[in-house]
Amino acid sequence: MSLLNKNKIVKSTILLSAFYFFSCNSGSKLPTITPDIITEKTLNDTDDPAIWVNPKDASKSIVFGTDKKTNGAIYAFNLDGKIIENKTIRNIKRPNNVDLEYGFKINDSTATDILVFTEREKQQIRIFSVPDMQPLDNGGFPVFVDEKNAELKLPMGVAFYKSKLDDSFYTIVGRKSGPKEGYLYQYKLTAANNLIQANLVRKFGKFSGKKEIEAIAVDSEMGFVYYSDEGACIRKYYAEPTKGNEEIACFGGEYFLEDIEGIAIAKLEDKKGYIIISDQQKGQFNLFDRTTNNFVKAINLSTLETDGCDVVTVPLNNTFKSGLFVAMNDEKNFYFYDFNRLIK
Known part of the structure; x- marks a missing residue:
C-alpha cells in the first residue's frame, strides 16, 4: 500500500472517530421527547422536585419544586402544571433540594406524609406535613453543627430513608462542599x-x-442510597446505618x-426498574438498571441544564397513565412526562 493511501486511511479513521465522538456527546442522534405538561414559572431559579401521590384521589396529586434564592419557596403544582398557592411555602432562605415520604407517626394515633427540604442560608433542614403544609420542626433543624468551617455547613441535597427493618425514618443530607470522607450526615427522625x-x-x-455533591436519592425497598459525585461517578451505599459505611x-x-446531577428511582414490580440521572451539560438523561446498575440507554427530554428530577410509577390521571417523571428545566419551570414515554 502506498504512503498516500495509508495517509488517506488514517485521515478517514480520524474523521470517523471525531464524528462518532461528537455525535455521542452532543446528543444529536437521540430523538427528542417533548413534555406532556410544562409548569407555570417560578420567581427565581428552579432546582429539584418531589412528587406526592394523593392516596384518596391520584388525580389530585401534587408536585413540589424548589425555587433557589434568598427569597425562595417550595412551589406546589397540580398535574396541569398550575401553581397551588395555598400549598406553596414561601420566604425560604435558598431552598435547594426536596424529598417526600409517607406515613410518619406523629403520635400514637396519627400518621402524616412529610416533606423535607434544605434551607441553605440558614444551615438547616425543614420538615412539613403533606398535604396540609404545617411545619413539624419548630422552625428547622441545624445540620453539620460540629463542622468548624462555615463553608462546609451549607446543606444542598436531601433524601428520606424509611427502614424496612423497623419503619424508622431517616433523612440524609449533603452539602455544598465538604471533606473527602464523611460528606453526608444521616439523621434519625422521632416524634415528640x-x-x-x-x-x-x-x-x-x-x-x-x-466538584460537589447535590443530588441524593434513596431506594428504601432495596435499602440503598445513591448520590452524584458530580465530576466522578454515582456512589452507592447502604441506607441502613447498622450495615456500615463501606462504599458498595x-x-x-x-x-x-x-x-x-439529579437522580430518580423508578420502581417497577419484582424489584425491577431504573435509576434515572441527569447528564446536565449534555441535555440528556442516562438510565441505569435498578438491580445491576448497568447502563441501559440515554434519552433526550428537551430540558435545559437539568438539576433535580423525580418519578412515580403508578397511574395518576389520563395524561399520566403509567406514572409521572418530573425534570427541572432551566427556564424557571418543570417538565412533566408520562413515565412510559421514557422507557418504550
Whole structure:
C-alpha cells in the first residue's frame, strides 16, 4: 500500500472517530421527547422536585419544586402544571433540594406524609406535613453543627430513608462542599409532642473533591442510597446505618459529559426498574438498571441544564397513565412526562 493511501486511511479513521465522538456527546442522534405538561414559572431559579401521590384521589396529586434564592419557596403544582398557592411555602432562605415520604407517626394515633427540604442560608433542614403544609420542626433543624468551617455547613441535597427493618425514618443530607470522607450526615427522625426531632446517627460517604455533591436519592425497598459525585461517578451505599459505611459501588461516570446531577428511582414490580440521572451539560438523561446498575440507554427530554428530577410509577390521571417523571428545566419551570414515554 502506498504512503498516500495509508495517509488517506488514517485521515478517514480520524474523521470517523471525531464524528462518532461528537455525535455521542452532543446528543444529536437521540430523538427528542417533548413534555406532556410544562409548569407555570417560578420567581427565581428552579432546582429539584418531589412528587406526592394523593392516596384518596391520584388525580389530585401534587408536585413540589424548589425555587433557589434568598427569597425562595417550595412551589406546589397540580398535574396541569398550575401553581397551588395555598400549598406553596414561601420566604425560604435558598431552598435547594426536596424529598417526600409517607406515613410518619406523629403520635400514637396519627400518621402524616412529610416533606423535607434544605434551607441553605440558614444551615438547616425543614420538615412539613403533606398535604396540609404545617411545619413539624419548630422552625428547622441545624445540620453539620460540629463542622468548624462555615463553608462546609451549607446543606444542598436531601433524601428520606424509611427502614424496612423497623419503619424508622431517616433523612440524609449533603452539602455544598465538604471533606473527602464523611460528606453526608444521616439523621434519625422521632416524634415528640406532635413535632419531629432529628438526631445525628452517622457520617459517611466519599467525595472525589472534583466538584460537589447535590443530588441524593434513596431506594428504601432495596435499602440503598445513591448520590452524584458530580465530576466522578454515582456512589452507592447502604441506607441502613447498622450495615456500615463501606462504599458498595462508584459507577457510571464514563457516560456523562460533565456534571452528574439529579437522580430518580423508578420502581417497577419484582424489584425491577431504573435509576434515572441527569447528564446536565449534555441535555440528556442516562438510565441505569435498578438491580445491576448497568447502563441501559440515554434519552433526550428537551430540558435545559437539568438539576433535580423525580418519578412515580403508578397511574395518576389520563395524561399520566403509567406514572409521572418530573425534570427541572432551566427556564424557571418543570417538565412533566408520562413515565412510559421514557422507557418504550
